Amino acid sequence: MSDNNTLLRTENLCVWFPVRRALPFGQKRYVKAVDNVSITIKKGETFGLVGESGCGKSTLANTLLGMQKPTDGKVIFKGQDLNALSNKEFKEARRDMQMIFQDPFSSLDPRWDVYRLISEPMYIRGGYTKEQMEAEVLRLLHLVGLNEDDLHRYPSEFSGGQRQRIGIARAISLHPDFLVCDEPVSALDVSVHAQILNLLMELQQELNMTYLFISHNLAVVKDLCKNLCVMYLGQVMEAGDTQTIFHNPLHPYTRSLLSAVLSVNLDEKRERMVLNGDIPIPIDAPRGCRFCTRCPFASARCFQETPQLTPQGENHLVACHFPGIGMEK
Amino acid sequence: MKKNSNNFFLRLWRHPKGRTGIIIAMLLVFCAVFSAYIAPYDPYDVTQRAEKGLAPSLSHPLGTTITTGQDIFSMLIYGTRVSLIVGLVTGICTAFLGALMGLLAGYVGGIVDTLIMRTVDIMLVIPTLPLTIVLTNIFGKSYFMIIFIFTIFGWTGLARVIRSQVLVLKNSNYVKAAELAGASRWHIMFRHILPGVTHLLIMSTALTSAGIMVAEAGLSFLGLGDPTAISWGKMLADAQSGGALLFGHWWWIVAPGIGIFLSVFSFMRIGLALEEMFNPRMKQGAGVRKLFKSLNNTYIQSVFDEMNEDDTPVASSGKEAVQA
Ligand SMILES: Nc1ncnc2c1ncn2[C@@H]1O[C@H](COP(=O)(O)OP(=O)(O)OP(=O)(O)O)[C@@H](O)[C@H]1O
Numbered sequence: 292m293s294d295n296n297t298l299l300r301t302e303n304l305c306v307w308f309p310v311r312r313a314l315p316f317g318q319k320r321y322v323k324a325v326d327n328v329s330i331t332i333k334k335g336e337t338f339g340l341v342g343e344s345g346c347g348k349s350t351l352a353n354t355l356l357g358m359q360k361p362t363d364g365k366v367i368f369k370g371q372d373l374n375a376l377s378n379k380e381f382k383e384a385r386r387d388m389q390m391i392f393q394d395p396f397s398s399l400d401p402r403w404d405v406y407r408l409i410s411e412p413m414y415i416r417g418g419y420t421k422e423q424m425e426a427e428v429l430r431l432l433h434l435v436g437l438n439e440d441d442l443h444r445y446p447s448e449f450s451g452g453q454r455q456r457i458g459i460a461r462a463i464s465l466h467p468d469f470l471v472c473d474e475p476v477s478a479l480d481v482s483v484h485a486q487i488l489n490l491l492m493e494l495q496q497e498l499n500m501t502y503l504f505i506s507h508n509l510a511v512v513k514d515l516c517k518n519l520c521v522m523y524l525g526q527v528m529e530a531g532d533t534q535t536i537f538h539n540p541l542h543p544y545t546r547s548l549l550s551a552v553l554s555v556n557l558d559e560k561r562e563r564m565v566l567n568g569d570i571p572i573p574i575d576a577p578r579g580c581r582f583c584t585r586c587p588f589a590s591a592r593c594f595q596e597t598p599q600l601t602p603q604g605e606n607h608l609v610a611c612h613f614p615g616i617g618m619e620k
Numbered sequence: 621m622k623k624n625s626n627n628f629f630l631r632l633w634r635h636p637k638g639r640t641g642i643i644i645a646m647l648l649v650f651c652a653v654f655s656a657y658i659a660p661y662d663p664y665d666v667t668q669r670a671e672k673g674l675a676p677s678l679s680h681p682l683g684t685t686i687t688t689g690q691d692i693f694s695m696l697i698y699g700t701r702v703s704l705i706v707g708l709v710t711g712i713c714t715a716f717l718g719a720l721m722g723l724l725a726g727y728v729g730g731i732v733d734t735l736i737m738r739t740v741d742i743m744l745v746i747p748t749l750p751l752t753i754v755l756t757n758i759f760g761k762s763y764f765m766i767i768f769i770f771t772i773f774g775w776t777g778l779a780r781v782i783r784s785q786v787l788v789l790k791n792s793n794y795v796k797a798a799e800l801a802g803a804s805r806w807h808i809m810f811r812h813i814l815p816g817v818t819h820l821l822i823m824s825t826a827l828t829s830a831g832i833m834v835a836e837a838g839l840s841f842l843g844l845g846d847p848t849a850i851s852w853g854k855m856l857a858d859a860q861s862g863g864a865l866l867f868g869h870w871w872w873i874v875a876p877g878i879g880i881f882l883s884v885f886s887f888m889r890i891g892l893a894l895e896e897m898f899n900p901r902m903k904q905g906a907g908v909r910k911l912f913k914s915l916n917n918t919y920i921q922s923v924f925d926e927m928n929e930d931d932t933p934v935a936s937s938g939k940e941a942v943q944a
């Protein structure tokens with residue numbers, strides 16, 4: 292599985308948050324935000340991660356970046372197990388990873404001007420002269436489509452899209468190899484989505500970065516990502532090649548997500564599948580398949596046995612006992 | 621940052637309340653620094669037997685004392701020193717200690733947090749005035765003692781406020797972003813978290829100073845201040861014991877009263893202006909109620925609670941900048 296092309300991979304990664312017990316001697320309970328997730332991200336690709344709100348996408352991203360300690364399992368970045376490294380080695384390894392935050396309003400210190408915001412990572416790393424830093428900040432500003440007049444303005448003076456550009460400039464200032472984009476446009480006005488996404492794609496070409504692209508919107512992911520992974524309640528439901536998944540979704544959950552996306556192509560007739568109920572709180576996740584409580588096709592087996600991710604054709608993994616059940620033929 | 625702090629004073633100056641506060645405070649500072657040049661007589665001179673109990677005139681604008689013939693106007697000018705020094709030093713020390721404890725509790729957390737917060741709980745229930753009386757009896761009467769006691773017992777309210785703000789900032793996304801860029805704990809503490817609470821510190825300094833000025837006058841009136849210094853509280857005590865009321869020398873009483881009023885008023889104005897700047901939607905409350913609360917250490921907590929009621933600090937600072 293691991294070859295020279297792999298930039299990052301996880302092995303049975305689990306992140307469980309302990310929940311305060313109701314009774315002093317009650318059973319210890321956990322929110323299983325990420326449960327047994329194994330993904331592989333190849334160098335230079337854009338890897339998509341989709342799922343409903345609260346399914347553990349951000350938690351997974353934080354764990355990949357070493358911001359959150361995994362309960363179990365490994366994160367292997369460039370062949371090194373991140374959590375086995377010493378503090379110093381870890382900092383060294385993490386220099387190559389950066390993140391673009393979901394919310395551009397809270398991820399920039401409101402008291403800092405653009406120059407300080409963008410130069411902060413360089414300042415922290417050290418080894419830049421004042422002139423170098425200034426030149427670099429200007430270069431980054433132009434790269435993300437802002438100009439030098441903005442240099443001494445504060446985040447509150449910018450629109451959401453512009454702030455996200457500042458966040459992007461910050462993130463790429465240290466030339467990372469791996470960039471996590473945690474729903475980079477979900478907090479922005481629809482009109483600027485395309486601009487920001489295009490910017491990200493241009494930068495990827497130019498700087499040769501690998502993206503983990505998190506989104507709850509399948510339509511966005513479809514155009515950007517080569518590979519895709521669909522999460523539900525902390526577990527991977529379906530993973531593989533984006534085109535394959537879009538044309539042949541085998542997991543009922545993926546199909547429900549797809550049917551929620553308005554299809555531009557009117558010829559393409561797809562059945563509507565609307566889910567009932569809300570996403571359950573992952574404290575008392577169902578024993579069998581995570582999706583069984585909302586799955587319209589659930590049978591007795593789904594409530595008993597957790598389905599494993601099993602290959603269904605080339606580069607296509609599905610965690611369902613009855614892959615493709617209920618599909619119109 | 622520099623631009624920001626310039627902005628800060630400019631904004632305070634533009635604020636109508638802030639401007640009156642600043643003007644009066646500057647005037648008082650000027651009096652305190654140049655008392656020796658402003659005061660027409662030596663207020664410590666108690667040998668003017670012939671000049672006892674004079675009514676206000678051109679040579680003695682506020683008359684002289686009945687007991688020793690000191691020039692009241694000169695005493696009033698010199699009294700500024702004690703009031704400002706005790707008020708400001710206590711305000712600054714309190715802010716410093718409160719910030720330190722709040723930052724430690726909030727940022728380090730764990731056992732440090734528990735220890736500090738339990739100390740705060742204990743401190744909050746110890747009454748300051750009886751303790752001051754006991755301690756000045758043991759260690760002698762001095763303004764140092766007053767500053768010391770008010771600092772030791774005054775930091776608790778502020779520490780709580782700072783702590784909760786630090787907890788908010790510590791989990792903010794921009795701190796997370798800095799961590800991701802490899803920032804050390806020091807970098808985060810001094811470049812992100814401390815600047816995020818400075819407005820609270822400045823506000824607290826102004827309001828605490830105002831509160832302490834009243835308290836100082838009260839303690840001096842009760843004879844708990846330095847017996848050799850000239851302070852407004854002591855002038856009031858002298859006036860009372862010297863029979864100012866009996867002889868109808870109201871100016872002897874009104875003069876220090878005005879001094880106390882002006883000093884407290886100016887610092888309250890600055891504090892309130894700051895507060896309105898940081899939280900424009902705060903209702904204008906009764907100044908006296910606030911002053912009373914600031915004496916009880918509960919005031920800043922209540923301001924903070926009101927702030928947090930309807931919006932997060934990040935959002936409010938955004939608005940504040942928009943307003944600027
Ligand atoms: N520090 C924490 N302590 C306890 N529970 C947590 C913690 N962080 C996250 N969780 C829980 O883990 C689950 C997954 O959260 P996460 O933020 O990863 O979701 P998400 O997929 O990123 O959602 P969104 O699309 O809204 O960003 C949630 O149920 C959340 O309540």
Ligand SMILES: [Mg+2]
Nearest residue numbers: 348349393473
């Ligand atoms: Mg998220």
